[in-house]
Amino acid sequence: MPADTSTEPGRDFIRDIIQSDLESGRTETVVTRFPPEPNGYLHIGHAKSICLNFGVGQEFAGRTHLRFDDTNPTKEEQEYIDAIQADVRWLGFDWGVHLHFASDYFEQLYDWAVHLIRNGDAYVDDTPAEEMRGMRGSLTEAGTISPSRNRSVDQNLALFADMRAGKFPNGACVLRAKIDMASGNMNLRDPVLYRIMHAHHPRTGDAWCIYPTYDYAHGQSDAIEGITHSICTLEFEDHKPLYDWLLDHLPVPSRPRQYEFARLNIGYTVMSKRILNRMVREGVVAGWDDPRMPTLAGLRRRGVPAVAVRNFISRIGVARANSVVDLALLDFSIRETLNPTAPRRMAVLRPLKVVIENYPEGETETLEAVNHPDAPDMGTRQITFGREIWVERDDFMEVPPKKFYRLSPGKEVRLRYGYFITCREIVKDADGVVIALRCTYDPATKGGNAPDGRKVQATLHWVAAADAMDAEIRLYNTLFARPDPGADRDVMDDLNPASVEVLRGCKLETALDTAPVGAVVQFERQGYFTADPDGSARAPVFNRTVGLRDSYAKPAVTG
Numbered sequence: 039m040p041a042d043t044s045t046e047p048g049r050d051f052i053r054d055i056i057q058s059d060l061e062s063g064r065t066e067t068v069v070t071r072f073p074p075e076p077n078g079y080l081h082i083g084h085a086k087s088i089c090l091n092f093g094v095g096q097e098f099a100g101r102t103h104l105r106f107d108d109t110n111p112t113k114e115e116q117e118y119i120d121a122i123q124a125d126v127r128w129l130g131f132d133w134g135v136h137l138h139f140a141s142d143y144f145e146q147l148y149d150w151a152v153h154l155i156r157n158g159d160a161y162v163d164d165t166p167a168e169e170m171r172g173m174r175g176s177l178t179e180a181g182t183i184s185p186s187r188n189r190s191v192d193q194n195l196a197l198f199a200d201m202r203a204g205k206f207p208n209g210a211c212v213l214r215a216k217i218d219m220a221s222g223n224m225n226l227r228d229p230v231l232y233r234i235m236h237a238h239h240p241r242t243g244d245a246w247c248i249y250p251t252y253d254y255a256h257g258q259s260d261a262i263e264g265i266t267h268s269i270c271t272l273e274f275e276d277h278k279p280l281y282d283w284l285l286d287h288l289p290v291p292s293r294p295r296q297y298e299f300a301r302l303n304i305g306y307t308v309m310s311k312r313i314l315n316r317m318v319r320e321g322v323v324a325g326w327d328d329p330r331m332p333t334l335a336g337l338r339r340r341g342v343p344a345v346a347v348r349n350f351i352s353r354i355g356v357a358r359a360n361s362v363v364d365l366a367l368l369d370f371s372i373r374e375t376l377n378p379t380a381p382r383r384m385a386v387l388r389p390l391k392v393v394i395e396n397y398p399e400g401e402t403e404t405l406e407a408v409n410h411p412d413a414p415d416m417g418t419r420q421i422t423f424g425r426e427i428w429v430e431r432d433d434f435m436e437v438p439p440k441k442f443y444r445l446s447p448g449k450e451v452r453l454r455y456g457y458f459i460t461c462r463e464i465v466k467d468a469d470g471v472v473i474a475l476r477c478t479y480d481p482a483t484k485g486g487n488a489p490d491g492r493k494v495q496a497t498l499h500w501v502a503a504a505d506a507m508d509a510e511i512r513l514y515n516t517l518f519a520r521p522d523p524g525a526d527r528d529v530m531d532d533l534n535p536a537s538v539e540v541l542r543g544c545k546l547e548t549a550l551d552t553a554p555v556g557a558v559v560q561f562e563r564q565g566y567f568t569a570d571p572d573g574s575a576r577a578p579v580f581n582r583t584v585g586l587r588d589s590y591a592k593p594a595v596t597g
Contacts, residue, residue, distance in 0.1 A: 050356035052090065052297060056098055056267060068100030069266045071138075072126070073256065075107045076118040076240070078311040079326040079333040080125045082347065082368075083302040089351040090299070091269055092131040103263055104133040107256065108141050109249050111239040119240065121326070125334040129344050136263075140255045141241045143262055147250050148202065150258060150288045151213060151231060155194045159287050160231060161187055162197035164211040174227050180220035181227045187216060201234055204247045208234050213248075217283060225280045229253060257281040261290035268294045271301040272360060302354070303362045305521035307332050313529055322533065323517070329570075329581050330517040330537050340514060341558040341568025341583035346375035365516070365588075372584045376558055376566045381409045381416060384454065384499045385561040385580075386545040387511050389428040391474040391503065394459060397425040402504050405484075407455045419549050423456055426503035428545040430563075433498050434475060436464060443495035445475065452497040454562065458483040499562045506545040509578045512570070513539040551575055558583055 059065035070091040074080060080088075095102035104126060108114050126133070140147075154160035163170065163186040175181035189197075198213055200206065213232035221227055231254040236247045260268045268281075275298045285293060303309060314331065317323050326333050329340035337347065350371035354363050384407075402424035409416040429445065438446040445451055450460040463476035482489050486497070515537050523532040553559060553569045560566050565585040573579030 051358065052267075052269060052299060052356055053094060053097070055297060056094055059266070060098065065266045067266070068095060068098040069103070069264050070095050070100065070269060071103040071105050071260065071263065071265050073105045073107050073259075074122050075110070075113075075252070075311075076115065076122060077110065077113040078118060078315050079121050079335050081309055081311070081314065081332045082304070082307075082334065082337065083309040083332075084125075085129060085334060085347050086302040086351050086354075086356075087269070087271065088126055088129055088131060089348055090356060092126075094267070094269075100266075101136060102131070102133060103136040103138055103265070105138040105259060105263065106140065107252055107259075108139050108239070108241060109252060109255050110235070111237040111249065112235060114240055116240050121335060128334065128338060129347065138259070138263060139241060140250070140259050141239065143255070143259055144242065144246060144250070146262065147255055147258055148248075150290075151198065151250075151254075152195065153288060154215065154231075155198060155213075156191060157287065158191060158216065160213055160215050161189055161194045162201065162211050163187070163214050163228075167209055170212075174224065175219070177222075177224070183219050184214075184228070187228070198232075201232070201248050202246075204236070206234055208236055210234060215254075215280075215284070217280075223276060223279055225253070225277050226283070229280060253277055253280055254284065257284050257294065257296075258288065258290060260294040261285060261288075261292050264292045265294040266292075268296040270296055270298050272298045272358075273301070274298060298358070300357045300360045302351075303360065304332070304368065305362055305365045306516040306518050306523070307365065308518065308523055308529060313524070322530070329512070329514050332517075338556075339568075339570065340581050341556065341566065342372055343375050343558070346372045349375060362521070369584050369588055373566070373586070376560070376583070378410075378413065380558050380560045380566055382407075382411070382562050383550050383559045384421070384501055384547045385509070385511070385550070385564060385567070386428040386430055386499070386501050386506075387513075387541050387561075387564065388431040389501075389543065389545045390431040390434060390472065392427050392429050392459070392500070393474060393476050394425050394427070394479045395462070395476055396478045399425055401425070402502065405455050421455065421547055421549070422502040422505050424502050424504045427453075427500045428503055428506060429475075429498055429500050431472075433496075434461070434472070436472065444498060445477075445496075450494050452483075452486050452494045454497055454499050455486065456484070456500070457481070457486070458488060458494060499564075501545040501547050503545075505548050507548060507551055507578065508542075509544045509546045509550075509580060510573070511541040511544045511567070511580050511582070513541065513582045515539075546578065546580075550578065550580075553578070 072088050072091045092102045163184050165184050173182040212230045214228045214230055217226045219227050230251055232248050235249050278296050281296050327335035327339045329336050350368050402422050404420045405423050406418050407421050408418050434445040445461050447461055450458055457479040459477045459479045461475050461477050465474040467473050516534055517537050518532045519534040520532045523529050555569050555571045558568045566583040567580040568583050570579040570581050
């Protein structure tokens with residue numbers, strides 16, 4: 039795994055617990071797991087769990103399993119299984135031989151369900167689902183006991199066998215644990231352990247038509263694999279009593295312990311696979327790897343390096359209380375990682391033609407440009423200069439305000455790696471729109487310095503018209519316009535209408551024609567950009583990875 043640019047992560051309560059368990063002899067070898075459901079792509083919130091579980095496995099000379107919770111075939115696909123493995127590897131982690139699936143244990147889980155029935159701890163309930171929900175009660179009222187709860191062990195065994203044999207349609211009945219319908223914890227009010235789903239499973243095919251719930255499969259899978267520390271996010275805190283109850287009532291081979299930490303929440307970002315799936319399904323985004331998405335695939339396509347994600351996760355730490363992290367911290371981690379490594383190039387996103395009238399027509403020259411101002415070992419490159427160049431339209435104003443130091447009539451500026459030029463004339467079209475500038479240059483200022491010592495207050499990037507490449511540039515902004523999307527209304531109402539701006543006819547220097555897909559460069563004065571797979575050598579496409587400074591709006595949108 040590449041070395042992080044950050045310092046080693048500090049201690050946290052999870053690491054303190056593990057250290058204490060090792061010192062006391064309660065744990066001999068640390069075994070953790072990352073247990074994703076293959077019903078979508080991973081997002082940056084999952085990265086926190088990945089970095090924590092794999093991180094402590096490495097730090098304490100233990101191991102970490104990758105286990106898929108593939109217990110719902112109606113929502114799971116092989117595409118997601120493959121994507122999740124690719125994402126974990128991209129982050130820099132490896133599970134070795136410990137790739138597991140809950141479906142590996144379906145037969146054992148079924149046998150243990152029979153064990154619960156034989157001990158009077160589970161029963162088959164054929165109460166209609168809607169009615170069953172109503173019988174659960176509330177936080178202030180006890181639930182109602184189902185008439186099915188009093189069935190005999192033999193009846194329950196026969197019904198459960200019939201469920202497995204496919205004799206009932208979907209929803210006809212479920213297997214429930216017999217715990218306490220008056221419990222203050224709703225998860226202990228006879229929770230469902232198995233449900234009927236006549237659906238094709240990505241790994242087991244049509245071998246099963248009943249599937250364990252997550253709550254039933256999770257702890258037992260941990261026990262089968264010898265997991266010592268089952269590290270979950272806080273939403274599973276109320277499920278912990280059920281986790282422990284099942285382990286207490288089954289002949290499991292080991293006893294894992296569950297600990298909860300705060301999940302990752304970032305402003306202007308949604309961390310719900312259900313909502314992300316909806317956006318993909320409804321065409322709000324171009325797919326799971328849309329660069330606006332908080333998925334790891336989306337971040338990767340946007341050019342975010344894995345080390346930046348790991349450094350970000352290290353910075354925010356591991357805590358018990360939920361909080362919201364400022365998106366600027368992620369941007370900072372990305373810039374910090376890219377700044378020392380990304381080569382510099384020049385690109386004009388909104389081009390305005392400049393004609394240098396005293397430069398010889400039909401002639402060009404070669405100038406030397408550094409690939410990185412702080413890394414001489416990255417070398418230099420050759421760029422073309424000629425009579426016609428492109429500059430940024432925003433770098434010119436016909437009637438400039440005070441302290442506007444860039445191009446304006448009579449104003450002299452420096453061209454990066456080039457010469458001093460002065461604007462002499464403005465060319466407009468029939469509608470009065472500026473379409474070109476006529477300038478002059480000082481041949482004595484080659485390299486950007488005047489022999490007489492005169493100074494200019496602005497240095498502009500530019501691209502020679504003689505060999506400029508046309509390109510499409512995609513400027514990505516936050517997908518949502520509010521820092522707390524969906525807090526008080528449909529999350530789709532908070533989508534940012536300016537989440538992407540597509541610029542065509544941008545002008546790039548020729549050194550960018552060899553940038554491979556995924557390569558990140560800094561467009562000088564613009565930000566960091568990466569070559570997108572939609573592009574080609576003749577028609578490149580670049581995505582903005584991150585600007586040189588935060589530009590997204592901070593105030594909440596209240597419309």
